[in-house]
Structure formats: C-alpha cells, structure tokens
Amino acid sequence: xxxxxxxxxxxxxxxxxxxxxxxxxxxxxxxxxxxxxxxxxxxxxxxxxxxxxxxxxxxxxxxxxxxxxxxxxxxxxxxxxxxxxxxxxxxxxxxxxxxxxxxxxxxxxxxxxxxxxxxxxxxxxxxxxxxxxxxxxxxxxxxxxxxxxxxxxxxxxxxxxxxxxxxxxxxxxxxxxxxxxxxxxxxxxxxxxxxxxxxxxxxxxxxxxxxxxxxxxxxxxxxxxxxxxxxxxxxxxxxxxxxxxxxxxxxxxxxxxxxxxxxxxxxxxxxxxxxxx
Ligand code: PXL
Numbered sequence: 001x002x003x004x005x006x007x008x009x010x011x012x013x014x015x016x017x018x019x020x021x022x023x024x025x026x027x028x029x030x031x032x033x034x035x036x037x038x039x040x041x042x043x044x045x046x047x048x049x050x051x052x053x054x055x056x057x058x059x060x061x062x063x064x065x066x067x068x069x070x071x072x073x074x075x076x077x078x079x080x081x082x083x084x085x086x087x088x089x090x091x092x093x094x095x096x097x098x099x100x101x102x103x104x105x106x107x108x109x110x111x112x113x114x115x116x117x118x119x120x121x122x123x124x125x126x127x128x129x130x131x132x133x134x135x136x137x138x139x140x141x142x143x144x145x146x147x148x149x150x151x152x153x154x155x156x157x158x159x160x161x162x163x164x165x166x167x168x169x170x171x172x173x174x175x176x177x178x179x180x181x182x183x184x185x186x187x188x189x190x191x192x193x194x195x196x197x198x199x200x201x202x203x204x205x206x207x208x209x210x211x212x213x214x215x216x217x218x219x220x221x222x223x224x225x226x227x228x229x230x231x232x233x234x235x236x237x238x239x240x241x242x243x244x245x246x247x248x249x250x251x252x253x254x255x256x257x258x259x260x261x262x263x264x265x266x267x268x269x270x271x272x273x274x275x276x277x
Contacts, residue, residue, distance in 0.1 A: 003230045004032045004072070006097070008090050009079035009219070011037050015044030016263025017216030018080050018109075022223040028270040029227030034073065036062050036093065039082040044215055045119040046261055052119070054082045059089040063096060073097050077226045078131065079219060080109040082119070087127035094134060103229060106135040107222035108144045112185075112213060114153040115143070137180040137235060139222040142169070145183050149175050160188050166195055170202045182239050184221055194221075194243055196236045203236050205243045210250065216263040217246050224273060231275065245272050 005026055009018040019035050026033040036059065043050040076098060078090050098104055108128045111117050116125070125147050132138050132148055146153040151172045159165050165188065173181045174197070183195040191209040195202065221242040228238025249266035256265075 002030065002032050003074040004034055005075040005077050005226060005230065006034045006036055006073050006093065007077050007079070008036045008038060008081075008086075008093065009077075010039040010041055010044075010082065011035070012041045012044040014042070014047065014262060015215040016266065017044050017219045021216050021219040021263075021266070022077065022079070022226075024267070024270060025220060025223035025273060026227050028273045029224070029231060030275070031074075031227050031230050034071075038080060038086050044261075045117055046215065052082070056083060056085050056089075059086060060092075063089065063093050067096050071097070072099075073102055075103040075105060075226060075230055077105045077107070077222070079107050079222070081124055081128075083121065084124040084127040087124060087131050090131055091134070094131075098134075103137065103226075104135045105137050105139070105222065105226045105229070106132045107139045107218065108132050108148060109218065110147055111143045112141055112218075113143060114146075114157070116147075133177045135178050137182070137225070137229065138176070138178050139182045139184055139218070139225055141185045141218055142183060142187075145169070145173055145181075149173070157187070160186075166193075166202070166204055169195055170197055173197055180235050182225060182235060184218060194239055196239045198235045201236075205236075205240055207243055207247050208251075212260045214250060214253065214260045214264050216266075217250070220249065220264070220266055221246050227273065241273065245269055248272065 007022045011019045023033045040053045081087050149172050181197045186193045192207045194205040224242035225238045248269050249264040252265040
C-alpha cells in the first residue's frame, strides 16, 4: 500500500518551498503527502511584500477530524511554523498518530546564516526544542543546530577552515537527544557539505561551492530524506540522494537568469527520485 506522510508546513505562492516542495517530492517518491497547512502566504517571508493567512485556528479541527476518521500515517514530517502554538499542535498530532512504525522527521525551520527568518520569534524556537526532542530524525542547518543546542553560530562557523570543523559540529549535535541528525548546508572553503550522524557513525557528504542561498533547498532536501527513509533507505543514502537532487536543481537554475528568492528549478529533476517498484 502507498505510504502516507502528514506534512505540517505552509503553502507559499512563491519561493518553491515548504508544501510546494514537499508535495511534489513525496509524490514523485511514491509517498502520499497529507498536508496539515500552518499558513497560506502569497510568497515566503523573505520577499519584500507578502500577505500571510495564519491557520493556527484550523489545526485542531484537522487533527480531530483525522482522529475521528481513524487515519493512520507512516510518517509525520514538520517544517515551517508561523508561531509556537502551532508547535504545540504538532506535538498533539504526534501524540495521536505517532504509533509504532510512524517516523517523526522534524526539519526545525527557523533561520539561516546565523539569523532567524524575518517573521520567526524566539518563543517558537523554545517550543521547537521540545518537538525536536521527540523526533526520530532531524535535519537542521548549522544555524538551526546552534539554536537547538545553544552553541554560538558565529564562533562555530568561524572555524570552517580548521581540520576538526566537522568534529566540532558533530560534538554540538550529539548534545541533542535525537540519534539521527543530518546537519545541512555546512559551508566550507571547498563547498557546501552535509553531516550525517546516525548513532555512533558520522559521515560527510561534500557538494559544490555556492555563492548564494536559494529559497526552498532545505525543504527539498528534507522532503527527499523523508521519502528515502520511508522507502527503506538509510539516513546516509537518503541524504546522498537529497544532496544530488538539490545540487542538480541549483545547477539548472544557474543556467538561466534567476533570483534566489524564487527557489530552484527542481521540477525537471523529480525523475531522479522515482524508483521503479
Ligand atoms: O524555506 C523555509 C521557509 C518556509 N516557509 C516560509 C518561509 C521560509 C523561509 O523564509 O518564510 C513561509
């Protein structure tokens, strides 16, 4: 039977992020995405102008209706929350549906490059720590890892030239309860890497150097990890596929005039994710 993943995330008209990314990726990977929308926006919050319809008030109704219909899910995958109350609802959702065999993947979407996203609040960051503590796997970028662990982003990232850079990041990540952690988008002189920590194992996936940050790449990456894990891949193999898919999509974007706020050309690469079953 087709596996089902609840995707708790927003729907943004521009930015090719959150649900726009997850629904496409999971479907291509043979997983049914079941959206629990946190907000509907005209564009993601880094755009100069946008409007946002916060759906916090609708979330308990979704959860109750799904409970009444006795829905079952193979995964709960959470992304962007508009406020800390929504994270409370995500915890409630997990309490109701995270039975044996249901994976909780938390992408603790909060910020990048040492800063919180424009509309993100510190109170939500506290609630995110609790949610991440319940997860089977988390996919923070370096900024989000620092927020979760209390590490200082600027002092950690200032060591990027040192030989023990990845060990320092691994040491920080191991302070967290979660045993499977993929730290994404780690910038080094040579490129952008991902660090996959799984129990006692730590492996680095190295990628090309980029001068810009593209909207939605973290969401695409985590969505592929979610699909990969549900399709029986290890965290490392899932992250490797995710890294190659995102890398190719960025390369394709760079072939044409682009604006990084609008996201990457991933649509033509969805076939990279489709396995013949
Ligand atoms: O891709 C992360 C993200 C998701 N959703 C919204 C955002 C952002 C990043 O800014 O604003 C609404």
